[in-house]
Amino acid sequence: MTSPTLERALPERLAPGDRDRLKRQVPAGVTLLAFIAMLVVCGAIQPVIFSATGLNLVLSSIVPLVIASLAQMVMMSIGDIDLGIGSFVGLVTAVSATTLSGTPLIGVLILLALIAGYGVLGALVHLRRVPALIATLGASFVWYGLALFVLPTPGGTAPDWLLAFAAWTPSAFPAPVLPILVITAAIWAVLQLTPVGARVRALGSNAAVLERSGRSALRTRIITYVIVGVLAVLAGLSLSSQIGGGDPTSANDYTLISVAAVILGGGSFFGGRAVAWGSMVGAVTLGLVSVLLSLLNLSSNVQPAVEGGIVIAALAGRLLVGKVLR
Amino acid sequence: MSTTTTAPDLVVQVRHASKTYGPTRALSAIDLDIRAGDIVGVVGHNGAGKSTLMRLLAGIEPTDSGTVSVAGRSKSARGGFPGARMAYQETNLANELSVGDNAYLSAVGSPRGARWRKHAEERILSRLDEMFPGHGIRAATWVGDLSLAQRQMVEIARATLDDDLRLLILDEPTESLTGGATEALYDAVRRMSAAGVAVILISHRIREVLEVAHRVVVLRDGAVASEHAAAGLTEDDVLRAMGGSDVEIVLPVTGAVSIDVPIVAEVPARDARTGTARPIQARRGEVVGLAGIAGQGQEVILAALWNARERARRRVKKAYVPGDRQRSGILPLWNVADNLNITAMRSLGRWGLRNTAAEREVVDRWVHLLNVRGGVEAQMAGLSGGNQQKVIVARAFASDAELVLLDDPFRGVDVHTKNDLYRLIRDEAARGRTVVWYSSENAEMRHCDRVYVVRAGRIAAELRGQEINEERIIAESFVIADDEEVAE
The missing domain is CATH 3.40.50.300 (P-loop containing nucleotide triphosphate hydrolases)
Incomplete structure (x- = not known):
């Protein structure tokens, strides 16, 4: 009862691989368009932005947000969400402005201990089945308390090497592009090209697959949380280099902006998706909002509202394009 | 009945295995022997205990009492008994991962080196080519983008990715497959059986079970109701053994709706x-x-x-x-x-x-x-x-x-x-x-x-x-x- 022509024709009709691939790229693509549009508007108002120094100025304040968004992206790729990342980044700036510049060795040890703390958090979430949302929310208060203990009022001085990095302005290219691209590429490579990355994404997509293949979901979750911790420390150091010292509350708004950046970049609340490049573009786009507002001579107080508008518009655009493609 | 029992080694040996979930007794004192190269059909109503028995055989869950040994081991490792693999009815695939990545995660003995993905992709594609010629699946496609039938093919193929495969459990493998793919699957099952792999086939399509299996095990209310050689067995026989003596296909009077009805x-x-x-x-x-x-x-x-x-x-x-x-x-x-x-x-x-x-x-x-x-x-x-x-x-x-x-x-x-x-x-x-x-x-x-x-x-x-x-x-x-x- 088989017809050979049908057997061959059917799967091809059902699996238009290129179309599917395109559909996957759409979310980040829409965000990229928004990013380019904003850049063009900014450039039209203030052409100096397109020079290396101009881009340097614009992008340098965005670097910590990009790194924090990549951390959030890793977290969301396993279906968890990190509500403590803002406080954690603030804590890292406090450590950086005090211990790290005073007694570097102890500072490094403290940072490593904080990363280990993330691993413990992951184990807790997995073993006790505490929702990540709750665990990281609780952790955010712990991070904040520790930060206040280390540095009660904003101040201190970042280590010299961090300050030197912040002051580095090569003429050939805008310096902030380097950490942004390198870290994004590294995270992309880890998640997409390595077996560990496949396990992380599988944990978010269908944890049963991992368990049934004899691999430890616990270990995978801990690895994921440690990666998040490492990235959050890098984000904190980068922020500390920007503000020249430490401030426990300096990164509070990173928590929700990083989630928005991941969603803008094509991530999902349900896990399984890990779009490093998209999250990077999402973070840069959101970071550009304040630049655009200041160029338009609008009060920076409306910044959150504009950011929210962009998130909603980009998501609506993404749904629209998705519908057209289907 | 075909005599594939020349190799006398038992792949599956179940003795008095019982399992309860809360108040329900899913399996009570099951005995079952399966030899290398056997194709055994397991049939029964929903709730007869098929899924539970398969979870025990795959080594995902332990028995409450009695013993289950597969390929000579009675203790399962993490992820199940070595050499025992199962293709799940609901599929055991991560939708957000590519076919190749799923194959990597599922395969036993995947190399960890730089070529891990290439290796897994080649492995799953060659297995798909072998089992379902003309499947039209690409290794880089996300499983979520595949049709139901293709997903089922990937599920079956990935379950066989074990160089030391001793027992393959197929749980309703043909529910989403077309006629041609079903034929291809059963050809592959016969080849595996000839190579000494024991195969358990669970299906509600009793005609298919009778065509492929050497033996049919009928489960009823968590126990083995009867065992039959498949040769000479009819669909009615099986239905009756399943407790289906009162099964009659009620054919309604149809085609009677008139044009005047809105x-x-x-x-x-x-x-x-x-x-x-x-x-x-x-x-x-x-x-x-x-x-x-x-x-x-x-x-x-x-x-x-x-x-x-x-x-x-x-x-x-x-x-x-x-x-x-x-x-x-x-x-x-x-x-x-x-x-x-x-x-x-x-x-x-x-x-x-x-x-x-x-x-x-x-x-x-x-x-x-x-x-x-x-x-x-x-x-x-x-x-x-x-x-x-x-x-x-x-x-x-x-x-x-x-x-x-x-x-x-x-x-x-x-x-x-x-x-x-x-x-x-x-x-x-x-x-x-x-x-x-x-x-x-x-x-x-x-x-x-x-x-x-x-x-x-x-x-x-x-x-x-x-x-x-x-x-x-x-x-x-x-x-x-x-x-x-x-x-x-």
């Missing part, structure tokens, strides 16, 4: 041969079937019916029974009553408040009528697949919907349950409901008044009453080369 639902469609417009219509009290090969656009038609605006100003109330109950059908953490009620509660309540007494009555009636195991308070996730399906079907019919859309809801449901549900559909149609029913099982279409055979999104044929039979449906489902040329 049309409840209509969507535009085209004729497959001529390309001219030919709407799909359903009249009040009619059971309309959508047949044809899976994935030819039947779901699209159902979706169009669901979204259609009525000609009349009056809104037609509709209910939808999904086929993929895990994904879109059940609220796993709610109990049976709430799952059943969720559509009906709005029409039962008044002034926006729920009428709990009336709800209770409706739930009791349906749970009793369809004999849902576990009762009203049971948690949905704890029910067997067939019982979950009953609840979902009851949910649609308990509402006051005039039009009920069925999206192949009876895949993997046992004969008894199916017969109950078929009768229910006819009774409800007789009360004036309209049912549009897509099924991948052609035999089911005999319960319809009228059947549209769908091919490539178009209507290949419209069959009525006595014209509805498997041969006609199959004949119309497949593309005939000359035919196509006329259409172009």
Whole structure:
């Protein structure tokens, strides 16, 4: 009862691989368009932005947000969400402005201990089945308390090497592009090209697959949380280099902006998706909002509202394009 | 019976294995021996203990008492007994990962080096080529982008990725496969058997089991009811052994709805041969079937019916029974009553408040009528697949919907349950409901008044009453080369 022509024709009709691939790229693509549009508007108002120094100025304040968004992206790729990342980044700036510049060795040890703390958090979430949302929310208060203990009022001085990095302005290219691209590429490579990355994404997509293949979901979750911790420390150091010292509350708004950046970049609340490049573009786009507002001579107080508008518009655009493609 | 038992080594040895979940005894004192190269069919109703037995054999769960040993080991490692692999009915794949990455995660002995992905992709593709020639699957495609049939192929192929495969368990492997792919799968199973792999085949398609298996094990109420050599065994024999002595296929009087009865639902469609417009219509009290090969656009038609605006100003109330109950059908953490009620509660309540007494009555009636195991308070996730399906079907019919859309809801449901549900559909149609029913099982279409055979999104044929039979449906489902040329 088989017809050979049908057997061959059917799967091809059902699996238009290129179309599917395109559909996957759409979310980040829409965000990229928004990013380019904003850049063009900014450039039209203030052409100096397109020079290396101009881009340097614009992008340098965005670097910590990009790194924090990549951390959030890793977290969301396993279906968890990190509500403590803002406080954690603030804590890292406090450590950086005090211990790290005073007694570097102890500072490094403290940072490593904080990363280990993330691993413990992951184990807790997995073993006790505490929702990540709750665990990281609780952790955010712990991070904040520790930060206040280390540095009660904003101040201190970042280590010299961090300050030197912040002051580095090569003429050939805008310096902030380097950490942004390198870290994004590294995270992309880890998640997409390595077996560990496949396990992380599988944990978010269908944890049963991992368990049934004899691999430890616990270990995978801990690895994921440690990666998040490492990235959050890098984000904190980068922020500390920007503000020249430490401030426990300096990164509070990173928590929700990083989630928005991941969603803008094509991530999902349900896990399984890990779009490093998209999250990077999402973070840069959101970071550009304040630049655009200041160029338009609008009060920076409306910044959150504009950011929210962009998130909603980009998501609506993404749904629209998705519908057209289907 | 074929004698493949020249190799006397036992791959599976189960002795007095029992398993209970809470108050329900899923398995009681099971004994089972399977030798290398055996193909054993395991049949039984939903809830007979098949899935539980398979979980024990795969080593995912331990026995409460008794012993299970597979390939000489009685203790399973993490991820199951070494050498025992299972292709799951609901598939064990990560949808957001590519076919190759899934193969990497699933395969035993994947290398960790730089070529891990390339290696996994080559491995799964060569296995797919071998088992399902012409599968059309690319290794880089996300599993979520594959059709149901392709996903099933990947699931089966990935379960065989073990160089030291001793036992392969196939749980309803052909539910989503086309006829050709099914044949190909069973050819591959026979080859594996010849190479010494023991294969367990679980299927509700008893004819397939009898064709492929050497032996048939019948489970009933958590125990082995009987074991038979497959040679000379008939479908009726098996059904009777399953406890199906009272199974009779109730054929209704169909095709009797007159033209005067108002049309409840209509969507535009085209004729497959001529390309001219030919709407799909359903009249009040009619059971309309959508047949044809899976994935030819039947779901699209159902979706169009669901979204259609009525000609009349009056809104037609509709209910939808999904086929993929895990994904879109059940609220796993709610109990049976709430799952059943969720559509009906709005029409039962008044002034926006729920009428709990009336709800209770409706739930009791349906749970009793369809004999849902576990009762009203049971948690949905704890029910067997067939019982979950009953609840979902009851949910649609308990509402006051005039039009009920069925999206192949009876895949993997046992004969008894199916017969109950078929009768229910006819009774409800007789009360004036309209049912549009897509099924991948052609035999089911005999319960319809009228059947549209769908091919490539178009209507290949419209069959009525006595014209509805498997041969006609199959004949119309497949593309005939000359035919196509006329259409172009």
